[in-house]
Amino acid sequence: MPATTPMLEVNNLYVHYGGICALHQVSLHVDPSEIIAVIGANGAGKSTLMKTIAAVKDFTSGSIQFMGMPLKKDPYKVVMDGITLVPEGRRIFAPLSVRENLLLGAYTRSDRQEVAQTMEEVLELFPRLRERLHQRGGTLSGGEQQMLAVGRALMSRPKLLMLDEPSLGLAPIIIDTMFEAITRLNQQMGLTILLVEQNASLALELCHRAYVLKTGHITMEGNGRELLEDERVRSSYLGITGG
Amino acid sequence: MSDSIFAMKNVSSEEISLKNLSVQFGGVRAVDNFSMTLYPGELVGLIGPNGAGKTTVFNLITNYIKPTSGEIFFMGKSLLGKSPDEICRMGISRTFQNIRLFPQMTAYENVELGLHNVPHYSLLEAFVRTPRARRAEAETRKRALELLEMVNLKDFAGERASSLPYGLQRRLELARAMATSPTLLLLDEPAAGMNEDECNELVKLIRQIHEHMKYTIIMIEHHMNVVMELCKNSRIYVLNLGSLLAVGSPKEIQTNPQVIKAYLGERKHARYNSNAGSQ
């Protein structure tokens, strides 16, 4: 997928927690309308990468450019610019209703009518949420919560949607629906998606390109299909050994 | 069910048995009618997709949460109503999915804590450090260093736990769990976040301590090669949405159609027999 300027460009990123280096010279780029996956084991720094791009976590050195501009320092400004993160573990607001959760997603937008329209679109995408619109978020099942989290992120009309472990804790059938929805968003609406997944095979199948993150370093990158066939990836992330 | 494995054991000598355990959180059955029996010296795996209730089973055994119904027997004694620390002192020790070391204590102190969860001298002796107290402390120190050595952490004894690299923290947690001199060890994703080499090393380490210390071990793990390797002579329990889906030897599990469907993934078969998400 040829693109003129990347939508998101990360260069030589270093991130530290206290004295520990969590991301080490990470460089990656995301072009418009791509689905990019970052795969890696637990603790490899995937979530840190997401948080850094969402400006929740500061980086030590390197640069992040979004639409050709340096990334803003405050999370809310980043959201306004069009990057929205669906955090790991969904983190919906359990005591608030589904509707309130969705409205929070549109916090940065002021036009009520447009917001209402987006909500309609989101409810179209996830009809289950419409049934539960006035229920408390905490009473939803895991899959519904994940739908809510994605729906909530879509409410901000993001240019770049980031998903942190969308398959976490979900039954396989729900994961399928989830990933189908993600694909649909990309194909029908041209939404750019950056996705972090531990379930490597799933992610690799879905994405256009992928990066492999290993203890804070990017060790491989390439086309999703290629990586799926790669022996090293297969052995360390897919658990498929020769024997 | 693989009857052959059960048939080898005498029922009366069971180490721990969970009987029809259920627990509910706000209407959701996190664990549903789960039963499991282990005999001394066994090493079994507990796998299942995230949210399947694996850690909840550990929490039930250590009575961090109380079951809605069902019973747990450890060496013939019921564990219900006992506090987590009593249960630990009875001989059940665990590690945690999200490492829970004492961050500001050194590696050595972390291990030491497990050794003196009940101090070895009286409070009065603590204030004046009688020779007996000093001897007890020296003994503890020796044991702690031995344990650190066993997990290859002796060189890091004086480092703050929080400043250790991730992999070493996992091993430190293992050493700390061993320090309470358990007979049953509950390992919650010991290989989480480790790369292949580290995993291999861990497999070696776990096998070594299992053989050497004669622990009974229940292990939750997502790294299939770790589980399959360590449990190759015993069995694996598969949990899904709180209830037992299957139990059997690694081979049986890998080929069990139900397991493949729920956990390893159905669509593209073989490709999905991996870690379907973690944490």
Next chain:
Amino acid sequence: MRRYRMSFYIKLPGLVLALILLASSLLTGCQQEKVLKIGYLAEQTGVEAYIGQATIPALEDRIAEVNSKGGIGGYQLKLIVYDTRSEVTDAVTVTKRMMEQDKVVAVIGPSWSAAGIPIAEIANTNKIPVVATTASNVNVTVNEAGQLNPYMFRVCFIDPYQGYALADFAYNKLGKRKVAFLTDIASPYTVGVHKFFKDHFVELGGEVVAEEGYQTGDTEFRAQLAKIKDSGADLLVAAAYTYKDAGLIGQQMEALGLKITVMGADGWFVDDLLAMAGPQLEGAYLTTGVSTESPEFADFNAAFEKKHGVKANIYTYYGLDALYAIEYAIDKAIKDTGSPDPTAIKNALENMKDVQLFTSKVTMEPDTHNPHNKPLLIVKITNSKWEIQETFQPQ
């Protein structure tokens, strides 16, 4: 702005150093010739801050006046003021500081008995006289065992007088028979007035129908007042230490529709009380050793308020009384012995006879160190003013 950015680690030692230098310059300030220091234990902060704030300017004015006339016996006076935060521990520490560091020859204060008791001990150890202003508990000058604290004096009367006089007045003059108490249980002063009132009132034949309590700092008395209303009392004794309590009691009585006579003691006697709850306390009685309404103080009051923007209250007067007494004693000591030695000052204080102080003539009782037969005024609040009803001369 740039200096502000200076690293904290540079600033902190600098600040500490400056503090130490400043402090040590104070600490080492050795006694200069021909200057006599007099200490004052002031409540500048805390709940009782109004006491110190109205007293310090008066003392300073007076000392300036004395100095401008050439001082006493060739000595200039200097006032050393330390804040006690209205806390006993602070009062004790600063008393030591005055006596041992600043080498004062006498100390004015404290105003409350809880501080007076430990301070008496310090005065005895250092052999420096202390003239308490309004610490009216018996044990301030005479300890529990009945022994005199040789270096502790006071210029106010003691609690038993007030309780006794009030009870006498209530029973005999007002014809009250059923009394209710509302007492600050954490204040020895109000507890003392309560006790002595009760003893004498019962002795006379009166009846106690309610004894309610509260704690220093409380502001809500309605529950207690409602109970008192229910008890059928015809008199309420509320000897509040801080006038705030009295004002609030007055306001809340009105809110509850409780209309019985209220009696208080000299803790009430601050003009701000009238501003706070004048109409509500209309007709209330209280005792005081001195009244700001007395015509002889009118000029002083007006001048004081004009100059300092603060109204003089009785604590001002008592503070001045103590200062006058000390001035007299210094003068006497110099005349008698040739030097303003603290022990000589103490002896002079002990033998005071009919000495004109700021408010009245005082004779000190050598065996109790209390002013002898200090008259006690019974004041009625009339039209939001203090109106002296009668003068009570204890026998």
Next chain:
Amino acid sequence: MDLFLQQVVSGISIGAIYSLLAVGYALVYSVYNFTNWAFDAFMAFGAFMAFYAISSFFLPFWVAAIISILLAIGMAVSTEKLAYRSLRLRKAPRLFMMISAMGANLAIVNLLNLFFGGQFRRFPVENIGTFSMGQVSVGRMDVLAGIISFGVLGLLWVFLYRTKPGLGIRASSIDILTASLMGINNDAVAFIIFAVTGVLSSVAGIFYGIKYAVYPTMGIVTIKAMIASIVGGLGSLPAAVVGSMLLGILETLVAGYISSTYRDLFSFLFLVIILLFFPNGLMGKSSDEKL
């Protein structure tokens, strides 16, 4: 019965003021997880500002109240900026913020003492008297204070539950990190929360001043509100109101029927007993950790 009713009425009128303060504690606690010990200084500050607007500038009560509220907002917000903000950004433990708040409190109260003096002052509003219901007499000012207190709390409720910034604050109180991922500006939330704190403390201060008196240490009463918010359950606004009313009524009933001398003893006993049976307060969320 009349005595009982009288006590309950007094209890409610005290509870109303506790409620304002307790809600202030709860609001800060729910988002920042620390007890704002500087609250009593804000309260005294608000009362003093209104007092001086009336007595020195002869402004009408309502104007003075609004000025006081605005100044208290300024005070609360600048305290947040100076004393808490950098700690907050550093994610310092709440104990540190508590101590910082204690320091700010000490400084502000003593500034008031320095500038305005330690006298107790009657709040310069006309006494509008009492009315009687049967044998029970009720202060009109108390009723007014109660109405306005609950009016303010009602407005706060509308703000929190019916407006977008309110929704943002509720989201922040649940999960401040995720809230920022929704595009909620944490600094703006802090501004609003402390501004609301300023409003609550100022209103409470004015009514407390009217009901009792104005003086620098008047904020001592906030300890009762703190207890009320803890009894109710930290961080929950309705719980703070329930705890306050409960404490207010209980206090007067204990003073009226058991012993006025031991009133506080019973209040504290009640507090301890509640906590033993409800370790997270009556309506607090349990803080069970996930392993």
Next chain:
Amino acid sequence: MGYLNAIIILGGINIIAALGVAIITGYTGLFTIGHAGFMALGGYACAILVTTFHVPFAIALIIGGLFAGLCSFIIGVPAFRSQLRGDYFAIATLGLSEAIRLILNTTYKVVGGAFGFMGMSNLTTVPVVVIAVILALFFAHMFVTSQYGKNCIAISQDEVAAQMMGVNLLRTKLIALFISAFYAGVAGGLMGFYMAYLSPSFFTITRSSDLLAAVVFGGIQSLIGPTITAFVLVAVPELLRVFSEWRLIVYGLLFVIIMLFRPQGLLGYVEMNFAFARRWWNAVFTPHQAKQGTIKGDQ
């Protein structure tokens, strides 16, 4: 130099009480704003023993401390059983402390009620306090480095993990609270015999929160830090007297400034055995260990 003595004595008393708070708050992680109550208990018990029963001062101090320690179980047992934590525990200790003060205020027999306890002599002298502080520091050091103390630290770092590692939470916390109250009680006894007078008004919430402040300033999990700050907090208001009326304002602002610039306290996590010096030495002169994580105040 009696005034300096006064500061040394009051500072020393404050140190002993602050060490008590350090054990429960700094090492075990339980906030308390009620230690003034334990000081009162110890102080009155000691005073009664000496004046009425003519018990030697040193022994009376210890018995007073033990009495305060035993009384701490009144709040400790129920509170720890129901797992009170954080502000909830703090407010419960405040409740106990205020209750103690109220009872003392209204009990006129024996303790003198609001009039205070009189008839004591001045037995707390500089040598007594210095010896007491040295002993207190020594025993506190012995305790926190003992297996009991380490269990306390573990609880403060991760209560759940400590319990799962077999530490009996109730027992360990009670021991810490007992020792902590013992220290406060001894401090109370010294205070009474310094003032030669005891009054319930000595033991207000201000005193409790000053002690907590000393521990937080001094640093969590440190004995030497609170020792220094406890002394400084007595001395600073005295030094600040040059500011006269501005004194408490400056004092309050200092709180804020210290928290902003050194939020981990002066010597947070610095142990008395000067392991920190060794670690620093290692960090500087042994290259492979130089990658130390920075100490964070957060836990």
